Amino acid sequence: MNERDSEDVAYKLKEKGYEIVSDEKIADVVLLNTCSVREQAELKAIGKAGHLLRSQNKNTRPIVGVMGCMAQNRGADLFDHLPDLDLVVGTQKFHRVPQYVDSLIDRVGDIPKRIVAIEDEEGSESEIKDHLDTEIDNPTAFVSIMQGCNMNCSFCIVPKTRGKERYRTIESIVEECRELADRGIREVTLLGQIVNAYGRGSLRKINNKTPFVQLLESIDKIDGLERIRFTSPHPISFGEDLINCYKTIPSLCEYVHLPMQSGSDRILKLMNRPYSRQRYLEIAMKLREVNPKMRLSTDIIVGFPDETENDFELTKSAFEEVNFEMAFIFKYSERKGTPAVSFNNHVPREVKEQRNQVLLSLLEKQSLKSNNLSIGKRFQILVESKAKRGVGKLMGRTRCNRKVIYDGENCEIGQMFNVQISSATPTTLFGEKI
Ligand code: SF4
Known part of the structure; x- marks a missing residue:
């Protein structure tokens, strides 16, 4: 969602005559689109904005703005951490960014030096x-x-x-x-x-x-x-x-990313997630029934307040039962303003870390097993881009959302064809065009 929002803001700025540059060091305006889902993401964004504001002479530094969820969540409180910040734009004001940037560039006399725009549109x-x-x-x-x-x-x-x-x-x-x-x-x-x-x-x-x-x-x-x-x-x-x-x-x-969050009904209830472990497993089973090629991924939170060893074991067993091949596993992160912050029995950090590691190694095992079963098989891929590593390597994706790396020509980007898989890691398949 953030990628999509950033694309849109970039386009609107270009439409106004701004140019997108490849390096922030030469930018006149730097906008950070932020996430609030975990505390770590917010701290990183604040650190980055602080660095931008401090790293150059006050009079020649770029205009620095923070947009998106953290801007919406913290509003003017961001100035407590970033007193020189120029612009705070919430999630319903993205389309107005060019107007705010224009007025910051033109600021003279009484025009306020900073803009906060977080009201509902x-x-x-x-x-x-x-x-x-x-x-x-x-x-x-x-x-x-x-x-x-x-x-x-x-x-x-x-x-x-x-x-x-x-x-x-x-x-x-x-x-x-x-x-x-x-x-x-x-x-x-x-x-x-x-x-x-x-x-x-x-x-x-x-x-x-x-x-x-x-x-x-x-x-x-x-x-x-x-x-x-x-x-x-x-x-x-x-x-x-x-x-x-x-x-x-x-x-x-035939790929579904379906957040499970926990395999324990007690924790699902505390999370205010109105489904049961049983219902979740039933959906996963039916999806595999209607299409045996189906691959499933999920989001899991470990260490939610009051999560016992038994609750975690239920999550682990559900994770194995569904046989997730991809997953985002998060250690519970307290978000101010959410009900869970006031819940009792917060789980110690080291216990969260240990549960996180257990699920990560389970994921690696399940994912590798499933990818190894693909070796020798043929898949249709859509070629998306050059591979991050390797000269002459391209990256395509199967319908079930697995990355496939193969030798190809740049002109093949955007095309669809079949590849035969020759080797695999937990995250990637390698193959040849056929
Ligand atoms: S469904 Fe729950 S986790 Fe997902 S965005 Fe809504 S409140 Fe957040």
Whole structure:
């Protein structure tokens, strides 16, 4: 979501005549788009902004702004840490960044030296911008379909930083996807904080299909668009209609990132996650049933307040039972303003660390096993970019979201073809074009 927001702000600045430079050392304006999900992310962003503000002469230093979730969450309090900061822009004001930068550049006389813009925007679904104007240099694109979240997971700051759910219309999303396909995009990833709840309470179910399923069906009909992904869904909105889409919608890739957070019902309840371990396992099983090629990944929080050894063992066993092949495993991080901060029995740091390590090594084992099973098999890949390492190496992705590195020519970026897998690590497959 942040990548998508940054693209949009960059485009709007370019439209106003600004130029994006490749090195912050020569920039006149530096904007940091920030995350608030964990404390560490906020501390890093504050450290980075402080460095930018201190590293140059006060009169010649760049204008420095902080945007996004941390800006929304902390607002003017950021000046306690960063007294020279110029600009604080919340999540509903991204589209106004060029106007704020203009006025900071032109500041004279009585014009305030710093700007804080974190209020809610009226008619705020219109702030979820489409993509039609941004430059595209690879064959995949993110498409924001909604903003905000009406859930109140007790650990999560997102409802505070992103506000209530707002949805774009199906027509505008489909139109954007169609234009992207016309411009050569082969794969879209639909974005939302609770993406599969898209349209709830606002758009009607038709033939017992949720608005999200209706949307997937409509996007599938677009010529030239070969792959659809989405992130992040919530188990409560993963109904039978959505599970069946993996049988009926050809362009829907057989990969689901479904946050589980914990395998213990007691902890799920404390987290205010309204599903059970049993229900989660059932969804995972059904997804593998409708498409045996399905790969699943998840988010897990270890060391949530009051998580006992027994709760953790339940998470571990669910992790094994689902056989996740990819996962983001987080040590619980206290977020001021969330209910969980006031819960009893916070778990000591070393226990969190130890549980984190247990799941990370389990993940490595499961992932390697699954990747080794791919050796000798053929996969269709969409070539996305040059590989980070290795001359003449390119990186493509399978439908099940595995990276494949192979020898190829740069002109192949954007193309789809089959590769045969010859070796594997826990995170990457290596293969040859066939
Ligand atoms: S559903 Fe996701 S974004 Fe919404 S409150 Fe829960 S964790 Fe946060």
